[in-house]
Amino acid sequence: MINHNLYIEQIDAYIDPYKPVKNAIITHSHFDHAKPGHENVLATKETIEIMKIRYGVNCARNFQVIKYNDEIIMNNIRIKFVPAGHILGSSQILISNKKNKILITGDFKTINDKSCVSFEETKCDFLITEATFGLPIFKHPNPRSEIKKLTNEIKKKDDQTFLVGAYSLGKSQRLISLLREVGYDETVFIHGSLKKICDYYVKNGIFLGSYEHVKNKKEKDLINKIIIAPPSSIKSSWSNRFINKKLCLASGWMTIKQRVKQNQIEIPLVISDHSDWFELTNNILNSQAKKVWVTHGREDALTYWCKENSINSKPLRFINREEGN
Numbered sequence: 001m002i003n004h005n006l007y008i009e010q011i012d013a014y015i016d017p018y019k020p021v022k023n024a025i026i027t028h029s030h031f032d033h034a035k036p037g038h039e040n041v042l043a044t045k046e047t048i049e050i051m052k053i054r055y056g057v058n059c060a061r062n063f064q065v066i067k068y069n070d071e072i073i074m075n076n077i078r079i080k081f082v083p084a085g086h087i088l089g090s091s092q093i094l095i096s097n098k099k100n101k102i103l104i105t106g107d108f109k110t111i112n113d114k115s116c117v118s119f120e121e122t123k124c125d126f127l128i129t130e131a132t133f134g135l136p137i138f139k140h141p142n143p144r145s146e147i148k149k150l151t152n153e154i155k156k157k158d159d160q161t162f163l164v165g166a167y168s169l170g171k172s173q174r175l176i177s178l179l180r181e182v183g184y185d186e187t188v189f190i191h192g193s194l195k196k197i198c199d200y201y202v203k204n205g206i207f208l209g210s211y212e213h214v215k216n217k218k219e220k221d222l223i224n225k226i227i228i229a230p231p232s233s234i235k236s237s238w239s240n241r242f243i244n245k246k247l248c249l250a251s252g253w254m255t256i257k258q259r260v261k262q263n264q265i266e267i268p269l270v271i272s273d274h275s276d277w278f279e280l281t282n283n284i285l286n287s288q289a290k291k292v293w294v295t296h297g298r299e300d301a302l303t304y305w306c307k308e309n310s311i312n313s314k315p316l317r318f319i320n321r322e323e324g325n
């Protein structure tokens with residue numbers, strides 16, 4: 001029903017195609033999954049609206065909105081979008097005919113996140129799973145205890161400005177939401193590139209409290225405060241004006257000490273929007289799939305684990321996918 005390029009011939013559609021196609025089914029709005037220029041896009045309302053914010057309203061010719069767990073039938077194939085718990089609007093795609101149920105996870109995490117709809121476990125015959133953190137060394141800690149590492153540092157009132165690197169779509173909003181969850185109620189300052197997405201999250205009922213563009217703020221107003229910016233900005237010339245800054249980075253990769261050192265991060269926050277090894281392997285078992293394709297990350301260890309557990313599996317390697325965080 002589906003080939004190695006995630007192409008479904010019977011309905012002439014690709015899942016997350018990396019170049020413009022006639023029919024695209026899109027799991028979520030991160031750049032490496034949602035590309036502009038398709039003729040027809042099928043996705044959740046949030047994915048479509050975020051694509052329009054990032055690429056412009058004409059980024060595809062036609063958009064078809066599908067709600068979570070609604071089903072559409074095309075050419076005897078049923079398509080369902082199931083919450084993936086990764087970012088706002090993110091979905092797993094379930095495609096089925098009379099004989100087979102195939103689930104494509106897209107990027108996903110199973111732990112609770114107040115900034116998006118929670119992951120739903122789904123049974124299938126054939127699972128195509130992501131594997132960004134597909135190595136047993138990755139066991140993501142509790143995100144609330146991670147964010148408290150930051151708020152505890154702030155409480156010391158050492159006159160520092162906390163510059164936190166976080167991907168602009170999904171991670172940044174989740175960080176603000178987490179800060180509110182642990183009781184941090186100060187204004188959070190943000191890099192300009194985060195503004196529209198934060199506003200969009202708020203419009204969709206995600207509580208972020210007070211946040212403000214950092215641009216017009218004086219240095220003295222930023223002492224003992226948090227500024228969230230894309231990871232590429234926290235070490236660029238953009239950040240030069242902040243004095244006494246402490247660099248933080250929120251990413252699943254912060255598990256790896258070498259990455260912490262390489263990026264000169266003083267407060268590493270292991271907070272990921274992807275599943276860790278244990279979520280990945282539990283999901284494979286819970287799906288009851290007899291066949292698994294592993295993509296998007298560390299394929300080999302997970303493929304080996306499947307073999308050990310008598311599950312037929314193989315790695316799928318895509319080009320043009322970002323590393324994920």
Ligand SMILES: [Zn+2]
Nearest residue numbers: 028030086107
């Ligand atoms: Zn993603």
Ligand SMILES: [Zn+2]
Nearest residue numbers: 030032107324
């Ligand atoms: Zn991805």
